Amino acid sequence: MTGVRKQKAAQTEAALKEAARRLFVERGYLNTKITDITKAAGRSTGSFYEHFADKDELLAGLLADMRGQASEQIVAEHPREHDLTDREVLKAHLGMAWGVFREHLPVVVALFQSMVADEPGSGRAWRDLTADTEMLREHLEWLEERGHRLPGAPGILAPAIGAMLAMLAYAVMTAADGGPEMADEEIVEALTGLVSGGLGAFGASRMPG
Amino acid sequence: MTGVRKQKAAQTEAALKEAARRLFVERGYLNTKITDITKAAGRSTGSFYEHFADKDELLAGLLADMRGQASEQIVAEHPREHDLTDREVLKAHLGMAWGVFREHLPVVVALFQSMVADEPGSGRAWRDLTADTEMLREHLEWLEERGHRLPGAPGILAPAIGAMLAMLAYAVMTAADGGPEMADEEIVEALTGLVSGGLGAFGASRMPG
């Protein structure tokens, strides 16, 4: 039976992925060479190409793993009601996003680097950002339809909030030391306050004149 | 006199910088090779090294140019009062930052890519982010000392706002087309509303229970 072979192959693939995850956090996606990965995994260079066409495909694999893992828990926990003007609901959302970043840091780092390294002319940053915050945008639109007054168009607020979350998480989680001496909980709390105030309190006219 | 030589050299250096600026926006800093720059500038490869040790040094030069230009106008326009709870003051600040990003896009793109491409383990992202938002942090601390209640520590709010601004600007300004069909003014207005509400309205307890 070929089961043994398959198993061994699966082991190698897993080893490569595992090594990649580790290296992506330490050195980053861009600076990690394929040979670094194979070396760290204790395999040969040639073996890599039996499993992945290139580094991008490996990343895609990691991403798929993450989605498979994360989507379950998210769907399970995801509240049906989405009144983001409710401070606690908002905080739950932000906290969940932050937690996913934290848990899948290798993939997050890799994706972030890969996105930014792309040709600016490709417009990929904007595309990714809007795609990843689509759900948030819809929630905001829903609020608007219900008569809630937002400080701006959902089409810009959602990407803005997503940008803040992603960039800040990247910075905080890769801060070797000397980062914010602050627990994740505190950070999420602060962000919640910032966003919550902006989204919710807009009716209270602070307009001059 | 050697003035003629010097002048020619200065011309070459300027040409290289100018070409670099153009290419950085189109292809990005990382994807632009030294040979691309010299080619675009109509100079030879070897000539490059007469002016810069490497690509990093060229970027440092561009950055210096930008600072020299920007600091004047900023200092000139910078209001002495910094009550960021005043919506218009806040908007002026955000608008100014956005304008600098827009005007010096090549340098901004290059710095951003360079920052993100660094080894995550270096912690550079957090270091840069805190350094670039130091002034904002001080303003927030000043507010706090005066008894104003913020939604979180200035040490995290300032980087958070900076992260939002930087990442969003990068995404928006490199969005080939299909970006937000929105003028800069509208974007700044929306961001102002978002941040202003968060910073200012916190007293109004929206706490549950």
Next chain:
DNA sequence: GTCTATACCGGGATAGAC
């Protein structure tokens, strides 16, 4: 200072034995 030519090397990718 600027050019042409080239040395040099890192690293992606493949060939072919096992």
Next chain:
DNA sequence: GTCTATCCCGGTATAGAC
């Protein structure tokens, strides 16, 4: 499927003529 050995190219950086 995995290995070793190698090809090969892009791109940095330098040498030396002008």
